[in-house]
Every structure is written in C-alpha cells, then in structure tokens.
Amino acid sequence: MSSPLPKSLPSPSTLGLGFALPPLSALGPVIALLAAGLFFGTQSDRFLSGQNFSLILQQVMVVGIIAIGQTLIILTAGIDLSCGMAMALGSVVMTKFAVDLGMNPYLAVLCGMLVTVLIGFINGALVTSIKLPAFIVTLGTMNIAFAVTQLYSQAQTVTGLPDAMGFFGNTFQLGAATFTYGTVLMLGLYVLTWLFLRDTAPGRHIYAVGNNPESARLTGIATNRVLMGVYMLAGLCYGIASLMSVARMGVGDPQAGQTDNLDSITAVVLGGTSLFGGRGSIMGTLVGVLIVGVFRNGLTLMGVSSVYQILVTGVLVILAVATDQLTHKKG
Template identity: 75%
Template structure:
C-alpha cells in the first residue's frame, strides 16, 4: 500500500528562515546618518527638534503606506494601487462624515472597509486567477482612481469634524511638538516588527516569499498567506488615509497619485529585496526617513524640487543594483 511522503525539501526549514532573511539595515542606517551629518553642515536649522518633528510628519503617510508595501514585496509581489486605494478611503470617510452626517467613528470604519476590500480583491485576483501582482494592482489603481473622482465629483471635501483630524494634533516633549499621527506610525512599525519576527504568520510570510513551492510542501497554506497579506495591506492603506486626512484637514481626490512610487522607494532604500523573502520592516522606516531627510535638507539649502526627485531616483537605482549584486554573489 502506498503512503504519501511527508519528506520536506532538502535544506528547507521555514522556522529557521528568520536567521537569514534580513539584509542588514546597517547600510541604510549609515546612509541616513551620513545625510544628516551633511545637511547639518549646510543649514543650522537642520539639527533642531522642530525640524526632525517636521520630517516625521512629512513621512508618516508614506511611511505607513510603505508598511503594507513591505508585506507585499516580502512575498515577491508589488502593489501599484496603494496610493489610490488610500485616496478612495479618504474620500469615503470625509464624504460620509461631512455630507451624509454619519458619525466619525462609523465613517472611519466604512473607509477602512473599502480599502480592506480592495486589498482582498488584489489578493483574490492574484491567488485565485493567477494574474501577476503588477497587472492586478495596475488595474485596481485605475479603478480606485475612477471611483474616487466619481464619488467626490472631483471636488475636495472640507469642513471636517475634529474627530477626523485628531491625529494631526500634537503634544509637546520639551520644546518640540510631536503629532499623534507620528506616534501611531511608530507604533505600527513596532507591531509589524513583532508579528514578522515573533509569530508563526510572520515566519510563514517570509517562507512564502523565499520559496513558495517549498513552503507549500512543508504544509504552509501559501494561497491563504498571500490573500491575507494583500488584505492586511489594504487595511493599512486605510490607516494611512486617516493620517493624510489628519495632516491636510481635507479629503483630496487628487491625493496619493505618486505615493505608490514613494512607498516602493522607501521599501527598496530600506534594504527589502524586490525578489521577496528578505528584508526588515525597520529598514523600511529608515528608507522613508532617508527620502524625508533628503527632501527636507535640500529644501533648506534652496535646491529646486526637481533635483530632489532626481536624487531620489538615483538612490533607488543604487539600492536595487546593490540588491541584485548581493543576490548574485550569494
């Protein structure tokens, strides 16, 4: 009588992948420190608590978007739709609260439900129909953009209740004002780090990104992991939308148009491999801060914004090239 073999692929153990998944964040951290030192020599306003608080406020929306993007990229996918999904979520929240008179709490839940649903749709199209993530999210980007414009009539929503802008309020630490949104962003990074490093679902995510077939043969439900990853990413995009509303004080249908690329930039600069299975969530935070520091420092130096975009592009190419060379050498 034949029995099913339970032998795992030679050399594969998903529970020990965490020993190897991190591309050290030392490089991105050194780059961040070097940038801070350089800009400190160029402007005496750079090394101030007020300026660092401003940098954190400027990166908190993209920083939270980049958390969801990191989860997707760790599975060797990519999400081009996250910025527009976030924008749709902000319009749903603000329109329901302002024009429909729905309580702020219910409006927020509705917005989060919409962004989570889009994440679920992305995951379902990828896992069930096998459409590549690039194509899936390119399609949902356009769908989310169209729905945002239709539902908002291409008009900005203003006059928001204070509950929707609470995360934009600040408290003082000494002479420095810190927003509650910044605290929420840092808290989300800590929570994501704990899940990825200390829980079975986090280990499974790395295993699927590293080798999906080998992960499947060890009993990991790869399709479920992928579907859940995209769904959670959608929920995180909704939180980023709440931070955007709190920061700007309006629901802007034109928001998020370039935030998808900014979030990918943060992930890549932070050392997460575009090929999946390797990366560190705190590296993503460092990557977002690198972009924020460069833009802030160059602004203080009076450098036109077009050169800021140029330098960011060069940094991304260098980061991806480094990742590629690292894979070849290993």
C-alpha cells in the same frame, strides 16, 4: 613547545565582542541615513533641530504607514501599485460619508478602511486564484481606484470635517519640539509589525512564501491564504494612512496619493527589503522612509528645486535596486 591552535576562530562579524554585528544589508541604510543627516547638518543650521526632526516625521507619516503594507507585499515577492490611490479613495469615502451623509465620524472612518481592505482583497484574490502577476493586478486596481475617487468626489475637495477626524493631526510638546499623535501611531505600527514578523508563525510564513512558495507549500503552509492575508493587511494599512492624510491636511483630497506608490516602494527598497522576496526588515523600511524624508527636507532647506529632489530620489532607488540585484545574483 608552542601552544595549540584554537579549535575555531571567532567570526569577523563578532569583532571579538561576543555578539554578532548586523549584516551589511541592515547596516547600509542606517549608515546612509546618518551620512545624509550629517551632510545636511553642515548645510543648514536648522536641520539638526528637534523641531525640524518632528517636521520630517510629520511629512513622512502617511507614506510611512503605506510603506508598512508595501513591505509585507514585497516580502512575498509581490508589489502594489494601487496603494496610493486606495489611500485616496479611502480618505474621500470616510470624509464624504461623515460630511454629506452625516454619518458618525468613527463609523465613517471604519467604512473608509473597509473600502481599502476590499481593494486589498480584490488584489489578493486575483493574484492567488487567477495567478495574475501582482504588478498587472495592482496597476489595474490603481486606475480603477483613481477613477472611482474622481467620480465619487466629482474631483472636489471635501471640507467641513468633524473634529474627531483631525485627532491624529493634533500636536503635543516634547522638549523644544512639537509632535503629532499621527507620528506616534506610525512608530507604534512599525513596532507592532516588527513583533508580528519576528515572533509569530504567520509572520514567519510571510518570509517563507516570499523565499520559496513551492517549498513553503510542501511544508504545509497555506500559501494562498498567506498571500490573501498579506494583501488585506496591506489594505488595512492604506486605510489607516487615509485617516492620517485626512488628519494632517484637514480635508478629503481626491488628488492625494498619486506618487505615494512610488514613494513607498522607494522607501522599502532603500530599507534593504529585496524585491525578490523573502528577505528584509520592517525597521529597515522605517529607515528607508526617513532617508527619503531627510533628503527632501534637507534639499528644501538648501533651497534646491523640487525637480532635483525627485531626481535624487530616483538615483537612490536605482542604486538600491542595483545593489539588491547584485546581492541576489551573488547569493
């Protein structure tokens, strides 16, 4: 007599190992990052060195922090085109307050961050109260922030900064590589955001609002309050990125951040966060940021023109968005 069949078969995703593998949407960016690393490692002897890895982290430090705020907004099915210009305005405000007004550097940094949070507040207020599309609202505030930055700075770079503003650009040695304190702060912010989204009620509310705002409202979630909080929290991220930009370059640059909005959106989408909202991971965004940094660094080491680097980034984001669209339709 044959033995009875088991009541249930193990899921293919467990592979009989007793634990579930991450979904393909989470594994895909990691596989892409590893594949890119292996490819560029075969093209340049310098690519796989610890020093080059630390350089990649320094290069993506500012965009990486901006992408945290961008992820929170995209999780709610919104988008923020003003992030780069908000960051530039914050950096100009904090540096000019410190240099021209002689303000205490820590207070000047706080003022710069308050400006970026204010931009987030304006974006959130227009999205929630007037129900304007986030794309239109942030396109408008992007242009306003750019104009205010140029007018206030008179399109001049701010120099002669106090040493305190350059702290996060300082380096320390770890093995054969040199890292900045700013990269440590960036990685720490990703961990904190991951814990916030995973383990707190407000974090879970962000996913709920992005997935279905009407259902979230009917369950008692204050959707407008969640959206306001998300845009203001994103503004705080842009303020921190302002300080990182100042620390990395040693100046307040009114021309900074002009492509950071597209770079941050690219990183978020490459990391697997859906533009339709409600699905994604902040750690996926970190992987997406690293993918962009690895491609640009690797192509630079290969001697490829920066024009082709932009071309490759554009192809990557189109592929990622197309995958997101097909997955959404299938769902």
